[in-house]
Amino acid sequence: MLKSLLSTLVVALVSVNSFAVELKGHLTQGGLVTGKLSDAQSVSLNDTQLKLSENGDFVFGFGRDAKANHTLSWVDANGKKHTQELVITKRDYNIDKITGVAKKYVSPPKSVSERISREAVAVRKARAVNSDLTFFLDPVLKPAQGRISGVYGSQRYFNGEPRLPHFGLDIANKTGSPVYAPIGGTVVFAEPDLYYSGGTLILDHGHGITSTYIHLSKLDVNVGDKVKQGNKVAEIGATGRVTGPHLDWRFNWKGERLDPGLLMQDTLANKK
Structure with a gap:
């Protein structure tokens, strides 16, 4: 289980590098993910708008029984919209x-x-x-x-x-x-x-x-x-x-x- 959860952390770090967004955390049920965007006007997870700090930091998370597929989207300083599909892992519980x-x-x-x-x-x-x-x-x-x-x-x-x-x-x-x-x-x-x-x-x-x-x-x-x-x-x-x-x-x-x-x-x- 630990090895599986660590792998979700690595994926969160490398899967979106080409889109100038940094993500750190666990892409799994129960996971928390922090992100950073430079000069973004707004950022959302699915239909929920996320708060952006002055430095472009944001955070989101996934519940115990969260679905597998999610969409992170943001609008850059020029008004262009970007999207990144996120796939999280399912967990077994005691x-x-x-x-x-x-x-x-x-x-x-x-x-x-x-x-x-x-x-x-x-x-x-x-x-x-x-x-x-x-x-x-x-x-x-x-x-x-x-x-x-x-x-x-x-x-x-x-x-x-x-x-x-x-x-x-x-x-x-x-x-x-x-x-x-x-x-x-x-x-x-x-x-x-x-x-x-x-x-x-x-x-x-x-x-x-x-x-x-x-x-x-x-x-x-x-x-x-x-x-x-x-x-x-x-x-x-x-x-x-x-x-x-x-x-x-x-x-x-x-x-x-x-x-x-x-x-x-x-x-x-x-x-x-």
């Missing part, structure tokens, strides 16, 4: 079976449905931010020490009942273990007690890229705070729907769920 989850979390009572809906709207709003920050260009470091106990894309079964796929990378460690910002950003969401995810933190890294940290026992930052790579932002916990203490770490490009495991370098963020 199946996890978890028992011992309280029944109220597997099938929550109707009395909490309004709360769940309200919290979901708030999280979507936080992830809809589209700032001019460009921290997404920086290398992504490991946010916490611990054992990898869950991976992106896996289909989970709680007490034998199939649930939605898992969209994060789980890092298991004891409650109170520190969580560090893997790259710089601004806090756009910080709540200590959501029904499903418990203590929840969302950082904005620019151009629609956000990272999320859930099941936290403590939050050390507030909405509006600016954090640098390596800053302690929270502590691992066992809050919300969970069977044990761990960090569930997620990345989004707008509404697309990305794989933190493809981005993460194996260096703890505060040890850079």
Whole structure:
């Protein structure tokens, strides 16, 4: 699997050189790709216009079940339109079976449905931010020490009942273990007690890229705070729907769920 994913990175770098566009990243489901264009007026992926930085940087990503074929298009300084077809690889995902989850979390009572809906709207709003920050260009470091106990894309079964796929990378460690910002950003969401995810933190890294940290026992930052790579932002916990203490770490490009495991370098963020 690793060899296959590395090959998608190489293709992203070499397939469009003749069109004066630079791409770096993983052309695969769950992958994030950054790009650079000189003197472009605009750039789009399929029908979605991408934000361009002053230096011509942009970013996009592919969800867990993204289709294979995509079109990158841009308009140059002379008004001429260019297109580049992109083909991404399909991935196989793990199946996890978890028992011992309280029944109220597997099938929550109707009395909490309004709360769940309200919290979901708030999280979507936080992830809809589209700032001019460009921290997404920086290398992504490991946010916490611990054992990898869950991976992106896996289909989970709680007490034998199939649930939605898992969209994060789980890092298991004891409650109170520190969580560090893997790259710089601004806090756009910080709540200590959501029904499903418990203590929840969302950082904005620019151009629609956000990272999320859930099941936290403590939050050390507030909405509006600016954090640098390596800053302690929270502590691992066992809050919300969970069977044990761990960090569930997620990345989004707008509404697309990305794989933190493809981005993460194996260096703890505060040890850079």
